[in-house]
Amino acid sequence: MSEPLFDVPCFAATVIAHRQHLGLKQYEAAEQMGIHVSTLCRVEQGRLPDVENLAHVLVWLGRTFESFITCTPAHPPETSMQSKVTMLVEQDATLRQPGRDVLLSAIGVLYRHYGTRQGV
Numbered sequence: 001m002s003e004p005l006f007d008v009p010c011f012a013a014t015v016i017a018h019r020q021h022l023g024l025k026q027y028e029a030a031e032q033m034g035i036h037v038s039t040l041c042r043v044e045q046g047r048l049p050d051v052e053n054l055a056h057v058l059v060w061l062g063r064t065f066e067s068f069i070t071c072t073p074a075h076p077p078e079t080s081m082q083s084k085v086t087m088l089v090e091q092d093a094t095l096r097q098p099g100r101d102v103l104l105s106a107i108g109v110l111y112r113h114y115g116t117r118q119g120v
Contacts, residue, residue, distance in 0.1 A: 011068045012046045018061055019044075020083055025104070026090045033060040041091050082111045 019029040026044070030037040033056045039049050043057060058065060089095070089103050 005069070006048070006065070007068045008048050009046055011048075012044055014061065014063070014068075015040070015057060016044050016083065016087070020086075026087075029060070033057055044087065082107065082115070 019026070022029070024032070026040050027037045030040040033040065035049070035053045035056050039053050040057075043049055043053075048054065049057065054065075085107055086104060089100060089107065092100070095103070
């Protein structure tokens with residue numbers, strides 16, 4: 001019998017999906033959680049935070065630690081290409097916030113105008 005493990009990839013995918021569902025940028029979500037934005041970036045990259053920060057994220061998600069013990073690691077929620085591009089822009093330390101906001105807005109507009117719907 002295998003030991004139960006905390007499913008870090010599922011946790012990271014859940015955090016990303018919840019943040020995107022709420023329409024929040026990383027710094028906005030981190031502020032709501034009460035953690036530093038760099039901690040959120042690491043979580044979204046699949047790194048487990050310390051216990052205190054983990055508790056903040058779990059409360060923000062409305063989930064328990066145990067809920068990630070049973071999550072299937074082979075099937076985390078799929079992240080769209082737009083979400084991946086957005087995450088890269090949000091994590092780019094070379095951009096100042098006004099430039100980052102302009103880029104994120106442009107990405108959204110371009111995907112809405114030129115993107116295709118899956119399955120269409």
